Amino acid sequence: MALTSEPLTSITLTPRTGAEVKISREALLSGSHSQALRALLVARGVLVVRDLHLTDAEQRGFARTMGDLRLGTVKKEGDEGLQKVTLDETENPDYARFFFGSQLWHMDGTYEEVPPFATILTPRVLSNTGGDTEFTNNYAAYEDLPDSEKPFLDTLLVAHSMQAALFPAKPDCSPEEFALWCGYPVRRHPLVWRHKSGRKSLVLSTSASHIIGMHPTESRDLLNRLMAHATAPQYIYRHKWRMGDMLMWDNTGTMHRVLPFDARSGRRLHRFTLNGEEPVTATL
């Protein structure tokens, strides 16, 4: 195993978001580039490596070199940390029924005190139509806001809920489903994340229900305006999946959504998640 790391070779995918890293399987899996990859991930929001064709064990091993792997409940040997992102309930009985919500712009785990740091996906079954995944850059979106607005925005606290995230994606839900979503905790986060690096990003997601202490109409207008700003074309990287890809995103500084696809396609991606390393810090 190499003990020193060569500089990483990468190309930017759009001016504000995403980088494609050119690296061999061997170099990637050795872990010797993990610090450089983490720095690039946070700088670009999304990293893509093509033509890797990783097994679950290799994907997990790589995830472990990048941070603190979330293990979840292990049902079967060999499944540690693996989550299957699919609408097929036989493949993922616990979570398949929540993934329809992924079609709206979101960050993962905003119901948690410390949202996940990063997620690593590889495709296993793709849909012939649709199913691209889009990403934003919530650091860039914050940095581009007028300086006159930032001091006020820095003071705001936002309530995030599962129900706010999922109801707009399924307004014809059953009362039982709605009750299930409402059973999840409502979490308050600052609107602006001041990261331990010193940089700031917007904590925006469809899960943002309302701004604490603000009139509901004003709060909805502001959240809609910020969402429109953060999802403007100049911040978006759209990933067209190819078998063999590995894609990783910094969940603390981006949003993502999947574009509509054929629900009968069996679309399935294998996912490993890295635990968060810092709470969303108040800027007060």
Ligand code: OGA
């Ligand atoms: C996720 C997610 C998007 C996709 O895994 O959290 O939103 O393209 N996935 O399936």
Ligand code: MN
């Ligand atoms: Mn998601």
